[in-house]
Amino acid sequence: MRTEVLQESQDVSDNTPTHELSFEEVRDSPPDGGYGWVCVACCFTINAFTWGVLSSYGVYLSYYLQNNVFPSATTTDFALIGGLNFSTAMLISPLATFLTRTYGVQPPMFLGILSQTLGFISASFASQIWQLYLTQGLLVGFGIGLTWIPSIAVLPQWFLKRRSMANGICSAGSGIGGIIFSFAVRAIMSKYSLAWALRTCGLVSGFMNILATCAIRSRNHIVQPRLHPFDVLLFRRYEVILVLGWGFVSMFGYVILLFSLSDFARSIGLGSAQAAAVTALLNLGTAVGRPVVGLASDRFGRIETAGSVTFLCFVSVFAIWVPATSYGATICFAVINGGTLGVFWMTIAPVSAEVVGLKELPSMLSLAWMVVVLPCTFSEVIALKLRRPNSSREFLYAQIFAGLAYLVASFIALELLRVHRKRTRPSPLDCRED
Template identity: 60%
Template sequence: MSNEPEKPQEDLTTVPAVGPETAEVPQQAIEGLEPPPDGGYGWVCVLSVFIINGFSWGVLASYGVCLAYYLETDLFPGATSLDYAFIGGLNFGCAMLVATPVTSLTRILGTHIPMYIGVCLQTGGFIAASFSSRIWHLYLTQGALVGVGVGFIYIPSIAVTSQWFDKKRSVANGINSAGSGIGGLIFSFATRAIIDNISLGWALRITGLVSGIMNAIATSLIRNRNAIIKPPMRGFDVKLLRRPTVLLLLTWGFVSMLGYMTLLYSLPDFARSIGLSPSQAASTAAYLNLGTALGRPLIGFLSDRFGRIRVAGLATAVSGISVFTLWLPAESYGLTVFYSLLNGAVLGVFWMTISPLCVEVAGLAELPSLLAITWGVVILPVTFSEVVALKLRRPSFGRWEYLYPQIFAGTAYLVAAAVLFVLGRMQRRVKTPPP
């Protein structure tokens, strides 16, 4: 046996994460961690996060239906289109804004207590919104309160799936991320139907109650592996920002969200602008979410097979290219639906790949800390992108009312794809650490 002293553990954990594009050394071997089971109770956690995504982000994804309804009616006197756009942005922005305190609370209180708090906040927000009579009521309820609730539910849950999987990490995250598509599909159809047949108020109340019950069930089933992994779970770890790969990943997230929010919320009103009926306009949001449900597991499978950074970059590029080749020339219901299905599969690639990509770049133990930074970085684009998009609208252009928002979204996705390809090249240069 050699008398050479063993290398300290902390030296190993500073080695950049090496994924399938750079090495065959398992991540947990690099970090000295017990290997994830790649299954077992992890599949229950996948189901739980699937439900949480469906009844949090899926609900938010259907806001485009409410937005189109708000824009076509004068429900709140004095409200402008920018007011309604900002409410949707507040959903995402407030969810991301609470990431740092929620990460710290999760370290102190565990996973479940913050999530149960979130269930109460989200449910209460929708029910309170149903009684709104002024636009500022809607800001506080359907905007801020619902957004904070989603943040409390989602932030503690997002890292759990990656803790249970290694070789199947991306496909597992793809499956649970598809929950937002299923939820968005259900609520997009249901919201418009309830509005047309009952009222907007009851649409909001039913949304709050149903999502609250389902999220409470999912929260009770979820389990983390923090006791084994012992993540530091820092709310804002400045040391991570010293890594160029981390900065590139954060840049990708920021820029891609500019396109994502524009697409997610603008599509139903775009459909209205080209002469489609209110029900057809609402269905475009539903088909967008159907594409999400079908595409994300496939992207997860391809990511595990061909490399997570590479596949995420290609999906981001497809999102941008499809804007110019399909959305821009769309004038009929058929082409708009086709675009919704195709782009739904790839436009939210950030949400389904960010957890595996954080592991690739920083390692499993640093996953919660890097996620907390990521949520902080995307606050501005998720809050203001749709506001910018509606400001760019030109109703006087007729059929081309959404020309500038379309160019804005497509360009953002192409720039984001270029950033991720640079990150991929940088990761491929990382040498495999010695055994």
């Protein structure tokens, strides 16, 4: 009977409507383990030494703003350089997808490692602000994109029931990397120089990313994904528009929180060591919280968890960060919010797999990276423009802007959940017996 066939398919469907599964999809379903755990370790390492390194830019930003390193530079320049790290990494997603389709996963990743390493090392020799734009901005961002983007679509190919947990573990890598480099960058700056901090970031991250890239393996030969660099046909789906809108809006809050927290700590009278500790503890929260979010996502649903965590970010901003005026309150916010602020990065791959399936996943992710280019580039610029340097609440307007971004994004996620449930609700005709 049809009901028996549907029940058997549900065991491997990972919340996918059973009447949409083909025989090939059931036969080639991910193994939920095996070599996949090696890929988890590889993706964890790549996250740690790409986004983890990048999250220490808050320490660099605070240093640049307090010291006249580049006399002709403005605060907008330094904010744009940090934004370029993100936006360039996202902007080259069509190129990364094309290179992956043509040469496989590893060649573009090796090219990215070379670019990121050279970007940090060459930035250590920069003497003018335009040189910092090209090196720590564009070249590092280009390298992070080519290294990370091919790897993000690998993990969902290895996991089904544990997909979100595996993705959460990998996402925690950025938190671990952020902890390491937030303390290391400040220590190297204090003992040696800014130049050696940049060189250390480049050399250490390059070596570790090479090890991870050598070990990672995709299942493209089985899944045979449609690797379209820019598949505009996906825009015809309302669910796709909602996913992209959720990512676009939530990214404004994420970048502001990630880059501004260290300078916010300085604005309330904390020292440079305490400001660096705030950034490190933000990353500690990321390392602990992201696997927990992954487990919750597998248990309660990918879209449900993404929306709930986005709303929790809004609550934490207005309940803890806005009234924070002490070191203790700022530390509390950093630890709590660290595990939730990057909800987009934790859940975009599992949520996209829910919406479009594994075959369309790389194309969907390519669109997602393109859509978040603008908020990644200009979020911190907006935050610095909203600052009131002569006020006792210097970052108040930036805090409100970040919190409202998460609120709007949570409403978009709620609409996505409504539409997705309506689409995947089995028809009474599909449930009847033949």
